[in-house]
Each structure stands twice: as C-alpha cells, then as structure tokens.
Amino acid sequence: MxxxxxxxxxxxxxxxxxxxxxxxxxxxxxxxxxxxxxxxxxxSSGSQNDWTPYQDRVAFELAELLYKKEQMSAGNIDALLQLWSASLLAHGDSPPFRNHNDLYDTIDDTVxxxxxxxxxxxxxxxxxxxxxxxxxxxxxxxxxxxxxxxxxxxxxxxxxxxxxxxxxxxxxxxxxxxxxxxxxxxxxxxxxxxxxxxxxxxxxxxxxxxxxxxxxxxxxxxxxxxxxxxxxxxxxxxxxxxxxxxxxxxxxxxxxxxxxxxxxxxxxxxxxxxxxxxxxxxxxxxxxxxxxxxxxxxxxxxxxxxxxxxxxxxxxxxxxxYPEQALVASVVQGWCPICTAPNKDLDGEDANRRPRSITDYMVREFELGALWEDYGIVGDVVPFTNDFPRADIHELVAPDILHQLIKGIFKDHLVTWVEKYLTRTFGDAKAAEVVTEIDRRIAVVPPFSKLRHFHEGRGFKQWTGDDSKALMKASRLEYRPGLCTD
Known part of the structure; x- marks a missing residue:
C-alpha cells in the first residue's frame, strides 16, 4: 500500500x-x-436455525408473545411457566424459561x-x-x-x-x-x-x-x-x-x-x-x-x-x-489547542505548534503552575491519545462546523458585534430602532426557491444550525445609505 x-x-x-x-x-x-x-x-450464509440466545424458535416466539405483545406481569409469567413445567414432568422435559428472571435475562442478552x-x-x-x-x-x-x-x-x-x-x-x-x-x-x-x-x-x-x-x-x-x-x-x-x-x-x-x-x-x-x-x-x-x-x-x-x-x-x-477542544487537548480555557499563541497575541513571534513530543517534554521539566500560566497546559491530566500509537491530540483536534463556523462566526460573533456596535455608536434607543428596521427588511424578503422566510426577522431566542444557515441567505441584503444615520 x-x-x-x-x-x-x-x-x-x-x-x-x-x-x-x-x-x-x-x-x-x-x-x-x-x-x-x-x-x-x-x-458466508448463517444457519437459519440459529436463535441465539434463545433455545429455539419456540422460545423466541414465546418471549415475544409474553414480553412484547401481551406485556404480561412477572407474577403471571411465573404462574404460566410453573403450569407448563408441571405438564412436562411426565415427559422429563422443561419449558423454555425457568421463571420471569430467566426470560428477562435472555431478552437482555439479545443483540x-x-x-x-x-x-x-x-x-x-x-x-x-x-x-x-x-x-x-x-x-x-x-x-x-x-x-x-x-x-x-x-x-x-x-x-x-x-x-x-x-x-x-x-x-x-x-x-x-x-x-x-x-x-x-x-x-x-x-x-x-x-x-x-x-x-x-x-x-x-x-x-x-x-x-x-x-x-x-x-x-x-x-x-x-x-x-x-x-x-x-x-x-x-x-x-x-x-x-x-x-x-x-x-x-x-x-x-x-x-x-x-x-x-x-x-x-x-x-x-x-x-x-x-x-x-x-x-x-x-x-x-x-x-x-x-x-x-x-x-x-x-x-x-x-x-x-x-x-x-x-x-x-x-x-x-x-472550543470548550470540548480545550478538554480533549488538556489545555487551559482561552489557549489554542493547536499552537502556543496567547489569545491576546495570536500573531506573536513566539507562537509555535504544539506537537505531542514538546508537550510531553514540558510536562516532565516544568512545574504545574508555570505550565498553566505561561503555556496554557494542564500538566496533571494525561490525554487519552497518549495511550495509542501515532496519535497526537494537537494534530487531531478539528473544528465543530456548527458551533464554531455557522453559529460561532455568524451569530455569536458577527450578529453580536453588529448589535454592540450599534449600541455604542447610537445609544440604546436608536440601536433598537435600527435593529427593528433590519428585522423588517429580513421579514419582507420575497419568497424564493430554497430561501426560508423569517416573518419576524431574526428576533428568536434559540438559534439552530438550520436557522443560522437560512438567515445567512436572507441577510444578504443590498446596502442602503441612511440605515444608520440620525
């Protein structure tokens, strides 16, 4: 290969x-x-007579009848099996199940x-x-x-x-x-x-x-x-x-x-x-x-x-x-799980990737406090990937498209940033008026194939991934001068 x-x-x-x-x-x-x-x-064709974990077809159909179709109580199951056992004593035989516990255990073993x-x-x-x-x-x-x-x-x-x-x-x-x-x-x-x-x-x-x-x-x-x-x-x-x-x-x-x-x-x-x-x-x-x-x-x-x-x-x-990435990579919240760049200096000259070999070396040589404060490493927790060959968690971490790209960039960053910008620039009253006008324009977008209609704009509390993707399409409005002017 x-x-x-x-x-x-x-x-x-x-x-x-x-x-x-x-x-x-x-x-x-x-x-x-x-x-x-x-x-x-x-x-390879499996045997048509394999009813594992049941003894045979009769046992399987009996379990289906008592448990699924009739939903018979445990007491009645025991009474039925006792009568069945008594009828078979003369023949030296026994029913498919001893009691209701045996029946339930067999059902639990069913794959x-x-x-x-x-x-x-x-x-x-x-x-x-x-x-x-x-x-x-x-x-x-x-x-x-x-x-x-x-x-x-x-x-x-x-x-x-x-x-x-x-x-x-x-x-x-x-x-x-x-x-x-x-x-x-x-x-x-x-x-x-x-x-x-x-x-x-x-x-x-x-x-x-x-x-x-x-x-x-x-x-x-x-x-x-x-x-x-x-x-x-x-x-x-x-x-x-x-x-x-x-x-x-x-x-x-x-x-x-x-x-x-x-x-x-x-x-x-x-x-x-x-x-x-x-x-x-x-x-x-x-x-x-x-x-x-x-x-x-x-x-x-x-x-x-x-x-x-x-x-x-x-x-x-x-x-x-991201919170899950920090947990998986054993890094401190606010630090990158892939590189050593601080969150306030992402383009810093000292930023390098976090290979597993370097992280392991630093955990051996540095104190826990220095690892936490200076490098964003949780030094007293061993990542699960260290138990497997060729696995470097800093290389394996992948973004969550829904939370980090669709909802993260659009809703949590772009929409929130615009709202804060309007409030800081025009004040609460004027910002609310502008946001209302944005919602009105989204609501009057004419219907079109594969374009969702938002009757009340974007003013809903819980955003799903589909909501965010549909709103991205509906929000591509032509800029009109005067929207944010006094």
Whole structure:
C-alpha cells in the first residue's frame, strides 16, 4: 500500500487527475493477495436455525408473545411457566424459561442491531480529605459504550458504501493543476499517516482506517428533569463526505460518558475539576482499547465489495466545539489547542505548534503552575491519545462546523458585534430602532426557491444550525445609505 512512488499511479478523469497511493489490495482470509480482477469469495450464509440466545424458535416466539405483545406481569409469567413445567414432568422435559428472571435475562442478552451495548464503572482513587468526603469521591461513574472496532468493521462491510469508500489516501487535482479537497482521505494528514504505517511490519498491500470521533455534552429537559447526556460519535475517514452528510449509517453513537456531579461547595474545587478531566480521558482510553493492538498489527476484514483486505486502524480527527477542544487537548480555557499563541497575541513571534513530543517534554521539566500560566497546559491530566500509537491530540483536534463556523462566526460573533456596535455608536434607543428596521427588511424578503422566510426577522431566542444557515441567505441584503444615520 504505502511504498509505491506517488507518480506511479496517475489517472485522468474529466480533465482532472488524481494521485492515489496503492490502496489495500483484496486478499483471501489468510492474507494472501489475490490477482488483479479476481472475484470476491461467495458470502458466508448463517444457519437459519440459529436463535441465539434463545433455545429455539419456540422460545423466541414465546418471549415475544409474553414480553412484547401481551406485556404480561412477572407474577403471571411465573404462574404460566410453573403450569407448563408441571405438564412436562411426565415427559422429563422443561419449558423454555425457568421463571420471569430467566426470560428477562435472555431478552437482555439479545443483540439489538449490529453491536450490543456494554458498560463499565470508574471511581476516584486519589487522596481523600481528613473531614467529610465529597460525594463525587465515593460515587461510581458508569460509562455505556459499544465496541468501536466492531462498529468500524461493520461500516467497512456495509455493501451500500462499496462504491463510495476509499482504501488509500488520494490527492486530486483539477485541470488547472489546483488541488481539490473534497474527502477526508484526500487531505495531507492521511497521506502522512500512510507513510508512517508503511514502516510497520506486514504493511505491504494494507489499508489505513482512521477512526473519526466527536462529542458534545447536552442537556435534555423534555420529560427528563434537566438530565445531562454526554454522547460520543464515531465514523471512519474512508467513506466519502457525501455518504456521511446523507445520514447513511456512516456516523454512529459509540458511547455515553459519565457526567460527575458535586454540590456547589466543591463544584469549583481544583480536585473536582481535575477528576472530571481525567475521567473523560480515562473513559475514552478504555472505550477505544479494542483498537490499540490493530494500530500496529494488521487485521483482515471483509469489506462492502465482498473482498477481504488487510487493514491498520488509527485515531483520526476529534470533532468538538472550543470548550470540548480545550478538554480533549488538556489545555487551559482561552489557549489554542493547536499552537502556543496567547489569545491576546495570536500573531506573536513566539507562537509555535504544539506537537505531542514538546508537550510531553514540558510536562516532565516544568512545574504545574508555570505550565498553566505561561503555556496554557494542564500538566496533571494525561490525554487519552497518549495511550495509542501515532496519535497526537494537537494534530487531531478539528473544528465543530456548527458551533464554531455557522453559529460561532455568524451569530455569536458577527450578529453580536453588529448589535454592540450599534449600541455604542447610537445609544440604546436608536440601536433598537435600527435593529427593528433590519428585522423588517429580513421579514419582507420575497419568497424564493430554497430561501426560508423569517416573518419576524431574526428576533428568536434559540438559534439552530438550520436557522443560522437560512438567515445567512436572507441577510444578504443590498446596502442602503441612511440605515444608520440620525
């Protein structure tokens, strides 16, 4: 895969050309590369009599009848199974389930969908105060997750992706020689990772599968009593962006992280803040550990086109808004997770990128206070990426398009800046009058195809991503002199 010269694979397509590193060649189940043009092996058909975890078809249909259709109470289930058992004693046989607990346990073992959910718990194990112990130090924090390796393999094996998935990095150029950046595998990062993997044993004719992660803590208030949820999402970088945007199972939920809570007395304590950070990183490291060994040793999987291929996994971009980026990269709020530039001097001469090697060196050599104040590094929390090969969190952090570009730049920056400018320039009364006129002009924009109509302008409280994108289109009004004059 990865040792072929760049110039050796050039294909012309519609007056453009694409440089492609030799993608993972199809092989058999033992890893032997197949000749070019060889058809894929026939799919393996599962047994039609496999009703696992149920004994047989009768047990499955009985469980469906009692639990789903009739929704029978536990007491009645026990009574029914006891009568059934009594009728079978003469024949030395027994019913499909012993009691309602056996029925419920079997239902819980049923795999729903492609990958079942599991859980583990983490707890604080550091020093405790001599007096009263805060509740968060004694609580067990449960994390629910699905095996990320199984999810990634299922995406690779999805037949719907077979013509929209890339098994090697590419560089595409237009007819004018300018670079075309369209899909993730067409970027420089994937190309560099392929160079690193090429140095590993058994890397010949293999493919690189980057794992793309994203998270965003949210609060659900409807019928839940303001519960916090911390979902983590997973995708693979090989599928085309059009597939991911079309919601065709190329992005899936991989975990729900724990949300530790404390009373107001301890909520802002240094120990609790450190525990929350480390709980986040330790949870992700535990969730992703099934991928670790296959980042340095290849594994053979079946892909959506029916062929087997030898692949290497790797951690890819982590998509998050800024507060989440600071947490993921273990940097202080207000500092950049990618470079060392202070927020008040972004173009400073001393600003450099934050490679993992330099950060690790500084953590070893500097005091925690100096790291925090002078370099914006949270030195007592280890990023989860340090547990995986070729993973540098400062390279993997990716912007959240919704929060940082669409809502961040347009609503939180541009709209807010305009409102503050009007207030500072004309005063509250005149600024309100100007904003009202802006809303009126937005409201009278004539209807047009794919243009949303805002009947009351932009004066709504909760902006969604669709609201922001639609308002960007409606706000492209021709400047009219006199709008902001006395």
């Amino acid at each position: 990865l040792q072929l010269p760049v110039s050796s694979l050039v294909s012309l397509r519609f007056c453009s050309f694409k440089l492609t590193r030799k993608p993972g060649r199809p092989c058999d189940e033992e890893g032997t590369v197949l000749p070019y043009g060889a058809p894929p092996p026939p799919p 729903v969908g492609s990958v079942s959910w599991s859980c583990f718990s983490l707890a604080y194990d550091g020093p405790r105060p001599s007096g009263a112990t805060p509740s968060w130090m004694s609580d067990k924090h449960t994390i629910y997750y699905r095996d990320p390796r199984a999810l990634a393999v299922n995406m690779l094996g999805n037949p719907g992706f077979k013509s929209e998935i890339m098994f090697g990095p590419t560089r595409q150029f237009g007819h004018d020689g300018r670079r075309i950046l369209r899909d993730f595998m067409g970027g420089d990062w994937a190309w560099k990772q392929a160079d690193l993997i090429a140095e590993l044993p058994d890397a010949q004719d293999s493919s690189f599968i980057p794992i793309v992660l994203g998270s965003d803590k949210t609060t659900v208030s409807v019928a839940t009593g303001q519960n916090e949820y911390y979902p983590v999402y997973l995708s693979i970088g090989n599928v085309c962006n059009s597939v991911r945007r079309a919601h065709r199972d190329a992005v899936t939920l991989v975990a729900f992280l724990a949300c530790p809570k404390s009373n107001k007395k301890h909520a802002n304590s240094a120990d609790f803040r450190k525990f929350r950070r480390q709980l986040f990183h330790s949870s992700l490291s535990r969730i992703l550990r099934s991928l670790r060994s296959e980042m340095t040793e290849p594994v053979i999987v079946r892909c959506g086109d029916g062929h087997f291929r030898k692949i290497f996994f790797g951690l890819g971009p982590y998509i998050a808004d």
